[in-house]
């Protein structure tokens with residue numbers, strides 16, 4: 583029987599690449615985001631992939647900032663399939679924000695999408711998986727969850743918060759056979775910020791997707807992407823001296 587994955591934030595970047603990677607491995611795929619026309623184009627593209635013959639694709643218009651609409655929208659998407667095995671909590675945004683510079687609205691918006699939206703998505707998945715008797719939640723956090731990056735205070739806080747939320751939820755839901763995989767990407771070339779090319783150890787969304795799907799299929803608790811060099815550098819992430827940041831940014 584084919585497995586089924588549902589991915590939020592599938593209209594571009596990592597989410598889109600994940601949808602294509604899962605489809606090419608024969609998974610049924612549910613895709614959700616705000617831009618429906620992008621999802622419709624992706625649905626066509628997925629169906630034409632070698633390896634994807636006979637897969638089921640369903641899509642849903644979803645705004646994770648509209649917190650209390652997330653649960654019903656996702657339950658409706660889940661109901662399109664006989665069962666759902668994996669939910670990838672991926673929808674997210676980033677923006678440089680400066681503390682004390684009148685950017686509270688931008689910071690609140692970031693927190694609502696990346697943290698509150700992710701929490702709402704995990705809740706929807708957990709509720710469905712508890713009824714089903716198990717399932718796998720994959721959360722796209724970030725290496726930024728481990729480091730206090732100036733001009734990224736809100737973004738770092740959302741990812742640290744989301745990582746901690748998943749760690750606690752994993753313990754709580756173990757008895758319901760709900761597993762968690764926390765993904766910590768480094769820099770992936772997407773539209774999430776401008777001038778992505780300036781960042782070190784940049785990889786394509788396609789490479790990120792291959793590594794992430796590898797972690798999902800292995801059932802890793804945590805996946806650092808790309809593994810090289812970030813897995814070696816991970817223990818240093820919270821230890822960058824304050825004075826070094828002016829040379830790094």
Ligand SMILES: NC(=O)c1ccc[n+]([C@@H]2O[C@H](COP(=O)([O-])OP(=O)(O)OC[C@H]3O[C@@H](n4cnc5c(N)ncnc54)[C@H](OP(=O)(O)O)[C@@H]3O)[C@@H](O)[C@H]2O)c1
Nearest residue numbers: 591593594595596615616617645646673674769770772774
């Ligand atoms: N790129 C990186 O270097 C990097 C590194 C670490 C972590 N990440 C994380 O990876 C995830 C994906 O980012 P990406 O780089 O692939 O960025 P991206 O190309 O900009 O894609 C972001 C996706 O999230 C969706 N999204 C944004 N706001 C949403 C909302 N309110 N409701 C529903 N969907 C929403 C977007 O779809 P719509 O606009 O159509 O809604 C889009 O599909 C994010 O959580 C990000 O924090 C990225």
